[in-house]
Amino acid sequence: MTSGDLTLGAVLVRLEEREREIAAQADETREQVTRLTAVLDELGRAAEEVRITRKTLLELPDPAPPAPSPSAPELPDGATYQEIMVVFAQADGPLRARGVCEAMDLDPAPNNINNVRLKLKRLTGRNILAETEPGLFALPLP
Template sequence: MTGGELTLGAVLARLEEREREISAQAEAMREQITQLTARLDELDRAAEEVRITRKTLLGLPDPQPSAPPAPKLPDHPAYQQITAVFNAADHPLRARQVCEAMDLPVAPNNINNVRLKLKRLADRGILAETEPGLFTRPRPQSPGNQPYRARAR
């Protein structure tokens, strides 16, 4: 054998060295795969938690708006009498009808005073003025239920 030739022992030694290198690389790759698999499992769990949270939130009922505080009735006893008249009434009333129900003399001064009180109660939301001079108790609005409006023809 000449100096450039490899002996069987040298070839075997090189193969053994190459096998160790490949084994070391394979072991390093296995370790990376183990780490990546663990990270992938973490991401899958996080994604599943997000899906469950979204499904739970979508299943919740829509929050109802909080009811506004009840309007405060003025202290004057006439306002209490007027609200008592409307609590007993089953239809809208005019100032003259309220005067009659309160046993007040039907005089222009009394009608005007009652009309002013009715307007104050309407401004506070205790009564509703459905058309000029016609008052009633406001109907409670359910969410999404808008008052009826006739279409223009």
């Protein structure tokens, strides 16, 4: 036999080494399978919890629609009403129609005062403003 030829003892040693390598790989693969099985079990539990939660939520009765809020009556259409509300928001106290005209930079002519007074009365009718005394308007107290 030449040095390149393997003896039976050398082949058996190599087979034994290969067997140990395969056994080590098998052990490592088993550990990976164990870890992955644990992860898979946890994902299964999480998915089941989501299914239970979804089923529970679907079984709940539909909530009643929210009751309309009585707090803020709706302003009539028109930019003038918005301007009037800004004037009252900035006012220190009740105002007369003439004072509202002046605060809005309107000429305090009788026609303008009467138009503003009508708008103030309309806002009073909708409980957006309060007429504290005849001709004197203010934001209502909460």
